[in-house]
Amino acid sequence: MTDAVKPIHTDEEHAAAVAEIGRLWDAEPGTPEHDRLEVLGILVDTYEAARWPIDPPDPVEAIKARMEQAGYTRGQLADLLGSQSRATEILGRRRRLTMDMAWKLSQAWKIPAETLIRPYETRPD
Structure with a gap:
């Protein structure tokens, strides 16, 4: 544990950092560990x-x-979007x-607006 913490640049360094995280998992808050x-968690996440x-x-x-996550129904989606067919x-x-x-979905269901405005494929009628 005396090794200095360094940026992670390779898969091998990543594996070593993950192993060290496992070893330190139960460390008490406020301790050097x-x-x-x-x-290490921040470095692993970034890598x-x-x-x-x-x-x-x-x-x-x-x-x-x-x-699925929130248990919303198609009926609730229809109410939000204006109609069942929509x-x-x-x-x-x-x-x-x-x-x-x-906007309505983002506000009501807390789906990030950035996700909802992304381009996506549609199917022809």
């Missing part, structure tokens, strides 16, 4: 975000995920979200 744990970026879901997948068209990718729909 806990400080090291926090710094992983750069090495294995995760694209946000497209708008339709984000809506479906939020519905909700069905959005979920079936036959219609794009308008800015007004994206």
